[in-house]
Amino acid sequence: MFKATYPNASKFKKIIQALVKLSDEIPFYVTSNGIDFKVLTPDKTMLAVVSIPSLEFEELSVEEETSFIVSTTELKKVVRRATRNDSIFLTINKEAGELVMALRDRKTGVEREFGIPIVPRPVEPIPELKIDLSVSFTMLSEDFKDIIGDLKLVGEEAVFSYENGAVVVKAFEQQKEYSCTLREGAPLIMLTSSVEKASSSYSIDMLVVAARAASASKNVTISFDTGKPMRIEYDLGGGKLIYWIVPRG
16 A cells, blocks of 8 residues: 655656557556656567656655556546646555546645556566666757657668767668767767767667657756667656667667
8 A cells, every 4th residue: 555646747747648658558666765667568679667756756655565557548548637736646445456546736725536447467577777888978858859850750760879979860761861960069968988989770669759758858868889778868857767779680
């Protein structure tokens, strides 16, 4: 059993909207340290992890650690009803087998309560990924979204490479080609690398999914390495949203 009150319904809505495209189900992991969501696509090519630490909650009371699954469709229906004036209260009704979500208007005090059925199946544990990636850069989330929008017009695969102090993003398909060079200060906020060269390709469709979360954070940090998964991290102002994308080829 647990009780949690999250003060910013608009931010919670953005978090859920960033996850719903990945899977039909969203697993919750609740501990005294906070609430995590870990969503793995059915083909296991993309993993999204959201961590909301306990300090971000107005209240987080956890009698015992718990994990459960809810339908993406059902959760999305309720979250869609949240407004910017709402805070979100979460708990479990064991007898009904539901996640109880209440939307409380901070100005009027009006509360709306919804029951979201819990999927009657144990949550499969997803291990934490710890992968060293040689190249890392930070940029405005909107700039990242624009680049992915450009890539989407060209093909299915994007190549990220690092050499001579710059990251180059390319895509090719038939008669179409796209290339973008990113350097620190133009437009990157930060760029670091522990290698002279690195290159790997990733699904543009997966990058499009990750770019949908751009509105949740001012900046995004992207890390990659030759033949390794890409890590895309958004700072949620206390929490974080991380995407892992498996390389192609």
